[in-house]
Amino acid sequence: MAAEKQPWQTLAKAKLDSINQSIPAHWRLPSLPRNEERRDVTGDYVRQFLSKEEIEITEALAPTIVESTTTGHWTAEIVARAFCHRASLAHQLTNCLHDTFFDAAIEDAKSLDVYLAKNGKPKGPLHGLPVSLKDQFHVKGVETTMGYVGWLGTFQGKKGTGKERVFESEMVQELRDLGAVLYCKTSVPHTLMTGETVNNIIGYTWNPKNRNLSCGGSSGGEGALIGLRGSPIGLGTDIGGSIRIPAAFNGLYGLRPSAGRLPYQGMPNSMDGQNSVLSVVGPIAPSVSSLQLLVKSLLSREPWLHDPLVHDIPWRDERTVISKDQKLSFAVLRHDGVVSLHPPVKRAVETVTERLEKQGHRIIEWKPPAHKSGLDTLFAAWTYDNGADVRSAFELSGEPMAPQIASLYGAELHAGPPKDATFIAANNVARREYQKEYMEYWNSTAELTGTGKPVDIVIAPVAPVAAGRPNGVSWYGYSGIVNVLDYTACTLPVTTVDKSIDVVDPSFKPLGDLDSSIMDQYDPEIYDGAHVGLQLIGRRLQEEKVLAVTEYVAGVLTA
Amino acid sequence: MAAEKQPWQTLAKAKLDSINQSIPAHWRLPSLPRNEERRDVTGDYVRQFLSKEEIEITEALAPTIVESTTTGHWTAEIVARAFCHRASLAHQLTNCLHDTFFDAAIEDAKSLDVYLAKNGKPKGPLHGLPVSLKDQFHVKGVETTMGYVGWLGTFQGKKGTGKERVFESEMVQELRDLGAVLYCKTSVPHTLMTGETVNNIIGYTWNPKNRNLSCGGSSGGEGALIGLRGSPIGLGTDIGGSIRIPAAFNGLYGLRPSAGRLPYQGMPNSMDGQNSVLSVVGPIAPSVSSLQLLVKSLLSREPWLHDPLVHDIPWRDERTVISKDQKLSFAVLRHDGVVSLHPPVKRAVETVTERLEKQGHRIIEWKPPAHKSGLDTLFAAWTYDNGADVRSAFELSGEPMAPQIASLYGAELHAGPPKDATFIAANNVARREYQKEYMEYWNSTAELTGTGKPVDIVIAPVAPVAAGRPNGVSWYGYSGIVNVLDYTACTLPVTTVDKSIDVVDPSFKPLGDLDSSIMDQYDPEIYDGAHVGLQLIGRRLQEEKVLAVTEYVAGVLTA
Structure with missing residues (x-):
């Protein structure tokens, strides 16, 4: 007898419970203010749950963090623990996470500390830097849902591919080689095709600066998380504003590079293969210096040798010069x-x-x-494709489209063929x-x-x-x-x-x-x-x- | 009463006559050997019709030509005249031209000579260099047929666009600004989608080194013309071999750059807008030094400011270094x-x-x-598109597809929709x-x-x-x-x-x-x-x- 197919609500609830339970008990807040009670949960509000050192670490910019973890001022482990803690708070206040893998992150951080002690030099230019990832990146040991209930327990909606929880996106491999510490995946709207973050697993992700409002999307979990300093830098993707909208809504810097500058290889997408306008990957952070560090580091890996769509264009330092008296137009x-x-x-x-x-x-x-x-x-x-690809993902579980998506891809809008x-x-x-x-x-x-x-x-x-x-x-x-x-x-x-x-x-x-x-x-x-x-x-x-x-x-x- | 539509044969014959008559009478050969009589028309065979100076000029490589025209060793005019002459011979021996505009070329060359005399410096790095163009480039004053009878007297098959004989492809404008002299357009197979050069206007273009064989295609006229040294360098396009096939068949160097390196802007194409595999533009010449000169010169114009698909990658001299003892793999x-x-x-x-x-x-x-x-x-x-775009071009005149094209796009192969x-x-x-x-x-x-x-x-x-x-x-x-x-x-x-x-x-x-x-x-x-x-x-x-x-x-x- 074949196993009974479970209703999508059961699967979604189980995943949500698993996300919430992955947050260590001692980091859970006993009670949470309702949005109406507490509009702004950034700054002093969130700081009350953190130690002085945790605040110092999590409010440091990426270049400072890397400098500290490579000079021994902070261990990579203590940095990772601080961000895991603050990310846990951010999630409780905004619903910004799809997955946590704090134990793996802390193990990785410890290994980096050992590496530094043994070799007397950092593993790479991102040594010990926590990096958060939109739930579109494949990370070993973690599932990718892209907000779909139907993707739970699968690889991009397919079972038995052998890639489930094993395959890593190119960017993820590069980040590891550069010394970054990966610790969580952030929420997205199912399909990724809207500027709000809503799906049937985590519900709605709120803007931490004003919880009457959206955190933006589709890299919305990144926006909320980094806006609350639960991450010093994260990666999103953008085919219409999905990096820049959450960055702007959360008081952050978000870079939308041109197509072919950073590697998208090995990432799932809606309508994959639509190549008139390519989605691009790019970073979001509280400072430009953080974005520069990440982009420069990634380009130092010569990603054009591993992603056929990346152009052979190294970082060009000479183009960053703005002289003191230069008048710009x-x-x-x-x-x-x-x-x-x-x-x-x-x-x-x-x-x-x-x-x-x-x-x-x-x-x-x-x-x-x-x-x-x-x-x-x-x-x-x-x-x-008149929504065919997107609708097939919803059909996997029978879950409904959020109205924000239905207005673009609803079956009633697309009676015709592709x-x-x-x-x-x-x-x-x-x-x-x-x-x-x-x-x-x-x-x-x-x-x-x-x-x-x-x-x-x-x-x-x-x-x-x-x-x-x-x-x-x-x-x-x-x-x-x-x-x-x-x-x-x-x-x-x-x-x-x-x-x-x-x-x-x-x-x-x-x-x-x-x-x-x-x-x-x-x-x-x-x-x-x-x-x-x-x-x-x-x-x-x-x-x-x-x-x-x-x-x-x-x-x-x-x- | 509307004008009677002329049969395609009449239009094709008129164009062919016009091409042949555009060759000055004193450059026409009184009799032509049949292919069987004279297989190889390169080298000494073609030289017999040229003066010693014409031979010296037309067998010089592009860098030498530019050096000579900028130092006053040769005038741009004398160089242009020599290539116009040799191109005329090449056409008579192989059917490699779709158009000549020798008078305009000589006028341009004279202007360059005046420019040099007046300014004491060349107009650009290609000062006085004749460059031949596949009949896919739009050149002011000249029509573009791409081998189609139905395109005669139109702009890409359309009448009354106001662009006929006025619009220039981006590359053509760049070449002029660099100081090149344009003088002829070379034959192509209709559609450009085969490695032979055949159409209902000029018939078949032969390989000058062995007139039992094809000159290749689709930049086949370029191959035959440059193979006979009727041009020191020319430009073709390549979506499956159309630069490299005629280059190889004619003993030449032909560069197929990656997409986005050189500007394709403003050129017609078959299935324009198919962007899974982009056609690219590139040069063909008798030496690598000639190709290098052209590519480096074009990149000095920053074509990424005028073609949205060109990447911002200047010429990188440091990548050309091969040291004396370097072992390559x-x-x-x-x-x-x-x-x-x-x-x-x-x-x-x-x-x-x-x-x-x-x-x-x-x-x-x-x-x-x-x-x-x-x-x-x-x-x-x-x-x-199952041949829809290509077939619509044939339908303009009612001309038949060459068998080489029918085997790919014939109506009998493509009953289905796109x-x-x-x-x-x-x-x-x-x-x-x-x-x-x-x-x-x-x-x-x-x-x-x-x-x-x-x-x-x-x-x-x-x-x-x-x-x-x-x-x-x-x-x-x-x-x-x-x-x-x-x-x-x-x-x-x-x-x-x-x-x-x-x-x-x-x-x-x-x-x-x-x-x-x-x-x-x-x-x-x-x-x-x-x-x-x-x-x-x-x-x-x-x-x-x-x-x-x-x-x-x-x-x-x-x-």
């Missing part, structure tokens, strides 16, 4: 022609612009080819032509900057909102345009919502229903205190420059 | 598991291997993952997995070379044949595998067929019908004298290294 995007910015986001754009102008940098208005026409090619690529080769080819041509048009617009700004050169960097919103309302109306155009263009972009935190100044302009006139619905979601009382981030956009494969300029701008903002 | 591919090599190609492989071994270099046997499974993903990509998104995604995944498997095989050779490093370069045939027989059975697996892998490869001439030694091994046992049919086409009498070339294959985006090693190996062969 920025452009500023204040509106994408589709959706208007919520007041705090508008203020953030103005703040950055004014501060840079005060430093003597040139700022021009960014008036590019209509974003809408480029975005159409992106949204078309997301639904080439798109055909002729449609796909035409969409690829349309995207390429849009990219060409946009790049020539960028080139044309050489006539406007006064330097004789085109703008260096475009300052733009990541989203029209500081953070999303749960199951609210969304617009991914501000982040998605970067994916259309395959540009490099890095988010930076600018300010927090202040209900006393961030109020809707009474003269606001919406451009249409979408614009109106999104503005309607803004409420100063609800948003008060939330992080507000923006993105700095550079041209394709300009990771070094984008990071350097972001670090510079961050310095100007905090000066 | 080569691998040799003697059989791809599908089709056996004709005797002269087998001998060429042995010759190169032996010479390199004598120099003390390490050679290992190349036993990669079965090529067949990788090639299936390439061939699938060529027919995603493939769908699910099929295409699965094919993309299969290709990526094959690339990964292959790259790890390459990495694994570190254990075999004795240097602790993987092989530097793989020595491989471009085709199982020295050159194709007209409308013979073909196998593009040897060239196509490089496109599957997106590796960099450069051809090099090794020897010529010698009927006295290149005979079929009586013990040859075919692996199957294809293998048998291809070996059956070998006949020492027919092939005698033909060029035999091979390719040297490097990893992705290793253009500098592949060119440097090819130059080194060429030196060993001629020492």
